[in-house]
Amino acid sequence: MTDQSLIRARGLVKRFGDFTAVDGIDLDVARGEAFGFLGPNGAGKSSTMRMIGCVSTPTAGELSILGLDPVKDGTRIRSRLGVCPQLDNLDPDLTVRENLTTYARYFGISRAAAKQRALELLEFVQLADRAESKVEPLSGGMKRRLTIARAMVNEPELVLLDEPTTGLDPQARHLLWERLFRLKQQGVTLVLTTHYMDEAEQLCDRLVVMDAGKIVAEGSPRALIETYSTREVVELRFGESPLEGFRDKLVGIGERTDVLPDRVLLYADDGDAAVNEVHRRELAPSGVLVRRSTLEDVFLHLTGRTLVD
C-alpha cells in the first residue's frame, strides 16, 4: 500500500505558537481513492489540507505527497495538484474564462492549450454560457464550480477540496457532487474535508474522523457505522420533560442510550425488537421512529455533542 500511496503521513504535527492544530496523525491515501476528512470546526482538517497542498510547512513528522517531500519539492508537487480552497479566491476583476486561462499560465501551459482547456472545463462545470461574465455576479454554486474547474486546469493527479459545498443550496450541492463523482470515475484522486455527513457518505470511499487535531476513527462510511454505531437507531419522544429519568427505565434495551433535551436515542441492531421492549415496559412514548444508523450518529458519538465554536 505504501508504495502506491499518493499521500503518506506519519506522526504529522502542525503547531501555531502554543496551539497544536494537528497532533500527530498517520495517513495513507491511495491513487484513485476518494478520501475524506470529517470533523467539527477547528478539528485540524484545513491545517492538514494546507500541509498536503504544500502551502504550510509541517512542524514535525513525516509527510510525502506523490512520493515527494513537500518541503523540498513543493513547487513540483503543486504543479501536479489541484486545489479548491474553502474561501473562494477567484480573481474578481477577470472574466470567468480569463480566470482559467490566467491560472493555467501559472503552470506553464501554453496560451493555445490554456484556451482549449478552459473551453473544455467550462463545458464540464456547465458554465460555458457565462464564459465572458465577470466573477462577481455568479451565484455561490457557480463560483464553486468555477473554482473546481480552475483546480482541474493542469490535469492534476490529486485534487484537494476544502469544504466544497459549504454554503450552497441543495440543487447546487447535488450538481457539484455529480461533477466530483465524474472526476473520480476518470481516475482522479480526491481528498476533501467536510462537516456534512451526507456529503461524506456520497463521495468518500474512505474517511477519517478528526477531533482536536487527532484522528479518532478511520474506515469506509459503512465500516465506521458498523464499528461505532448499531445497525438501527430508535428515536423516542415523550410528552414530558426532563427526560433524564428515562435513562434508568430503558436500561438493558439496545447497546447504548443517548438522552437529549427533546428525545431519547436507543442504539440497537434490531430497532423493532427494541420498540417492542419499550412498549412491554409500559413507557408509552408519544412518538417512535426507527431508522438506519448514519454517519451523523458516528460523528456525534465520536466528537461529542458540545458545540465547539
Add this chain to the structure above:
Amino acid sequence: MAHPMMATLERELTLYRRLWQASVFSSFLLPLLFVLSIGVGVGSYVDANGGLGGVDYLSYIAPGVVITTAFQIGIGESTFPVLGGFKWTRSYQAMRSAPVEPWHMVGGHLLYLMFRGVIATIAFLIIVGSFGAMHSWWAPATIPVAALVTVSVAGPVTALAASIVDDSYFSLLFRFGVIPATLFSGVFFPVDQLPEVVRPLAYASPLWHGVVLSREATLGWPTPWPTWVHVAYLIVWTAIGVALANWRFRKRLED
C-alpha cells in the same frame, strides 16, 4: 514554457487592459494639469524674475514631475492592490496553490510597475517636449531613470503592504512619506533652499536622486554627486526593497 513570473506579469497586464482608461487620469492627465497650473501659472512669475538656473520654470519642474509620477505609481500601485491580493481577492493565495513562488509574484508585480512607469514617462515626455521643456538629446534617458525610481520605492512599499492587515497605514505613508517627499525633493524648488537640518531628508529620498538624474537628462545639468552614485543609491533601494518584499510575501503565504 512560460516562466511563472511572466505568468503573474501577464495577469497584471490582462487587468491593465481593462483599467488603463482610469489610469490615464491618475498617471497622465493629473501630472499634465499640474505642469500647466504650476508651470504656466506660477511659472510666469518665476520667469519674470529670471527663471531658474537659466531655464524657464516649466522646463525646471517638468523632469521633476515626470519622476514624481513614476514615484507615485510605484507606491500607489503597491499599496491597496497588494494588500487586496492577500486580504480581499486572495489572488496571491490562489497563485501559491499553483507552482508560483513568492519571488515570482514580487517579480511580476515589479515588472508590471516598471511597465506602468515607463508608459507614463514616455507619454509625459512627448507632451512636455511639445511645450519646449526638453533641452537635451539625452531626454529619453529619463525613461530608465523613471523605471528605476518606480521599482526602488515599489519594493519596500510592497513589503509593507504584505505585512499589514489594516490599511490605515497607507494614509500615514501618503501623508508622512509620499506627500512631503513630493513637495520637498527638489521638484518645485532647489533643495538648497531647505533649512540645512532637513536637507538630509531630501537626500535620503529616492525621489530626489531620480529628479537630479532626470534633470541631467532633459536639461543637461550636472548632478550634485557623480551620476553613478545617484544610480547606485536607487539600485540599493531596489535591492533591499525586493529582498524585503520577497521575505514578507513568503511569511504571509506560509501559514
Add this chain to the structure above:
Amino acid sequence: MVTTLVASAVTRPGVAPVRVGAVVNRNMGALRSGASYWLVLISGFFEPVFYLLSIGIGVGALVGDITLVDGQVLPYATFVAPAMLATSAMNGAMAETTFNFFFKFKYAKTYDAVLSTPVRPIEIALGELVWAMMRGSVYTAVFLGVMVVMKLTTIGWALAAFPATMLVGFAFGAVGMIFTTLMRGWQDFDLMATAQFALFLFSATFAPIQNYPVVFQWIIQLTPLYHAVEMVRDLTTGHPDWGTAVHALYLVVMMAVGLYFTGRRLERMLLK
C-alpha cells in the same frame, strides 16, 4: 428662496436635532475605538501645512510678490495660504461625505441598522455633515493658528475667516453627499478625485486667474472652489468687499441645493 430650500429640506416631516446628534455620536464612538484612526486623523492636518511650506515658502522664494487685480501686493505665501486652507476644508468635507459615507452606506450597512430606528435619512445626512464639519473645523483652526504664527494673517482676521471655512466645508459636504447617492462604484471616486484635483490646480490657488486666457477665466469663475478660495483670501488678507459677499452667497446656495437633493435622493434610496 434659499431659506425656503433649507427649511423644506430640514423640516420636512420633522427633523429632530436629537436624532441628528445620535448619528454624530455614533461616529464619535467609532472614532474612539481605534488608535490608528486617531493617528490618521491627526496626520490629516499636516498635509496642507506641507503644501504651505513647500509652495508658499519654497516656491514663494522664486516667485516673489504677487500683485492682485485691486492693486494689493502680497508675499506669495500670504497669497497661497488661504487657498490651501479653503482646499483643505473642501477635501476634508468631501472625504467624509463621499468616500466614508459611501463605504458606510454600501458596504458596512451602517445605515440599514440606523434606519430600523426612528432616525430618518435626512437626519443621517445632516449628522454625517455635522460630523465632517466638526473634524474639519479642528484642522482649520490649527491651520489658521499656523498662519498667524507665520505672520500670514492676524488673529482678528483669522477669527473672521474661521466661519467662512465652515461654510466652505458645509457647501462641499452637502454636494459631496449628492454625488455619493449617485455613485455606481469605487471607480467613480477616481473621477471625483480627479475633478477635485483639477479644481485645486486652477481655482486661483497658485496664481491669480488673470494669467489664464479669458474663456478659461470665465469657466473658473463658475466653479465652486474659486469662490471658496477668493472668499477666504479676502478675509485672511484683511480686504473684504462686496465681492466677498457674492462668493459667500454662491456657497450658501450650493449648500442649500446640496442638502435639498441629498434629502430627496436618500429618502428614495434607503426607504424603498
